[in-house]
Amino acid sequence: MDDALRQQLENAQKAFDAQNYQTCESILQSMPKEDLQAQHNLAIVRLLLGHADVEQTITALADGAADEKDVKSAAVTLLYEGHETAHFNRALLLARSGLVHEAAVILRALLGMHSSIAPAVLVRAVCLFQTITRTSPGGRNRQRTDDEMIQKVLTENMSKFAETPALLSMVNGAFADMSNIHEVPHNSDVEGSVYFNNLGVLTMTDSKVNVASLCFAKAEKAAVQCNAFLMRQPIVYNAGLCALIRGEYESAIACFLSVQELMKKSPLFWVRFAEAAVGKLQIQTRNKALEEYERMQDHFSEQLRSGKMLPNYEYLLLPGAVITQGPLADPKDSAVDTALESLVASAVQNALFLLLPQGYTASSAIEAFPHNVQLIHFALFYWCALETCRKNYAVVVNVGYDLLSLHERRPLSPNLHAALFSYMVEALIHLNEPDRALKVLRRSSLSSLVVGSSSEQLDSHQQSRVEALFINLAITHIANGSWNQATSVVESLLTLIYDSRVAKEKENDNSSNSTNNNNNNNSSSSIQGVVLVYHLLAVFLELAQGNREKAQEALSRVTWTA
Structure with missing residues (x-):
């Protein structure tokens, strides 16, 4: 670079x-x-002036000879003195975009x-x-060697960082817990915004x-005051x-809508967006179903x-039976439901578009992209979940089978696995195919489905869904007259649920103290409800098959509490 260009820089x-x-833009454009x-x-200057968006800036910061697919490789080339700044700025904008x-x-x-x-x-x-890969719910991008590399960088360069208080403050903030x-300074609006954001994450x-x-x-309030967009x-x-x-969907x-322009290239963002929209849609669907049920009653x-x-008419409605419902009022908020469905569909479509490039299947x-x-x-x-709310049960079954095929190669998380079975069984029951529902359940290890794995236990919500799933499946078999299948469900599946619940109850009793008695009481109430349903189904099945002695024996195992 000659002296004239250096002077311009x-x-x-x-x-x-x-x-x-x-002025800076004018000089650089010349x-x-x-x-x-x-x-x-x-x-970077055009981004700060608002003359370019983040996506255009990320593209401009790439090497002239680099292809977008090269980001998957670990190669970073320094073509001029200070080129590492451009690489860092690109990484920063990529991270901000999700x-x-x-x-x-x-x-x-770079490290x-x-x-x-x-x-x-x-x-x-x-x-x-450190911020984007630290061990946390969002820290799945860290590799085994990353901790060693970070430690090496800090050990060999900490003396250089300590020479500048601002740099040392950055390190202390990034590695704080x-x-x-609270020792990290936050005197200005910018520092306060960073401090409260980091405190919120922790x-x-x-x-x-x-x-x-x-x-x-x-x-957010501090960021607005310092106008740092x-x-x-x-x-x-x-x-x-x-x-x-x-659960405030x-x-x-609202938050995701306000940042979608910045994060529209992030599949993680669209998956989170879909999660929020599905949660809101499911709440409205449940409320709508409750209103319709009360109106019918x-x-x-x-x-x-x-x-x-006749007085007993409403109690004779069996699963799968064709009935004529009473007059119902027009569904409320149908426009809101349709808008939410469109929102979920758009989020899922955008996520799959980014996750499944052209020519790729799931x-x-x-x-190709294990991350x-x-x-x-x-x-x-x-x-x-969307198609379940729409009652497109055939689509639910087809997509569910695709997910189960992926599970055989890359296991689903236990909670997602349990919820998927809930949707698939619900769809198959509505399609009046309980036998296929049972075959679907047999594709999984019952213990992993009911109890969870050592790496990830089922949360209480998913465990309740699994229990309700098996109970409803048994009742459907009873309604269809499939006594052997109903007995199989009760004896094999519900027994496993019962045993796992009792084991967890004993474990909680051994490790409980005075500070968590309320939680244990709630857990015990849930356990008692499931166990009661299990015993009542067992008694009913024995009576239906004429086994009075076994029914009496099953009934004797039921404990009643006031």
Whole structure:
């Protein structure tokens, strides 16, 4: 680079430091187009001026000879002095856009050549890498060797970082935990926004979602006051994720809608969006079903009082029977339901479009992009959930079988596996195919489905769904007169549920103390309800087959509490 070009770069640097971005842009635009250093700096200036969006900036920061697919490799080439800054800026924008894996690939390569990286860039790279890959619910991008590499970078360069208080403060903030996060300075609006965001992430990781929600609210307020538009979007996304965990689906959807332009290239974002929209849709579907049921019961009661219907008519409705319902009012909020369904469909479609490139199927994509396995699983699962709400049961079954095929190669998480079986069995029961439902259940290890695995236990919600699934399946067999199948379900499946529940109850009793007695009482109530249904079904089956002695024996095992 000749002296004239070097002088122009220095002038652009001075204008940039003075936040005179218009002058900086003019200087950089006058420089040769083939000068990568000038063009990379120009890309950042145009982003700050709002003349380019994040997606355009990410593309501009890539090497001229690089292909977008090269982000999957670990190779990062430094073509000029200070080129590591462009690589870091690209990784930062990728991470802000939700493309965490792609950002981690670039940062991992930069840390691998840490001896050739300027300290100011290196400290930012190691801090960002720690932030997006740390062991947490979102930290699945960390590899086994990453901890060793981070430790090596810090050990060999900590003395350089300590020479500049600002760099040392970055390291302390990135590697802080709940024990020392309060020591991180937060005097200005920018520092306060970062501090409250990080505090919110740490408290959310500790399942303190109410506290985390307050932290994100304060972080967003500070970000607005300092007018840092690039800082606000990640905070809003974190707030949306926190609302999603709390079950506040409307708030989560509102947050996700406000950042969708920034994160539209992130499959993780669309999967989270689908999760929030599905949650809201399911709540409205349940409320609508309850309203329709109550309306129908009111209609039946009115007919009973007028003598137009036998007293036991409403109790003779069997699963799969064709009935004529009473007059129902027009469904309420149908426009809202349709809008939510469209929102879920768009989110799932966008996620699958990004996760399954042209020419790939779900099975080939999980082999080619192993870091996206869980996202593919959940995107297909939310498709099943959507079609269940739409009552498109044939689609639920087809997509469910695809997911079960993927499970044989890349196991689903126990909670997702259990929920998938719930949807598939529900769909097959509505299609009046209980035998196929039983065959579907036989494709899984009963112990893993009911109890969970050693790595991930079923949460109470999913365990309740599994129990309800098996109980309803047994009742459907009874209604269809399939006594042998009903007996098989009760004896093999419900017995396993009962045994696992009792084992967990004993474990809770052994490890309980005065601070968690309320939780244990709630758990015990749930256990007693399941056990009661199990015994009543066993008694009914024995009586139906004429085994009075066995029925009496089963009845004697039932314990009643006031």
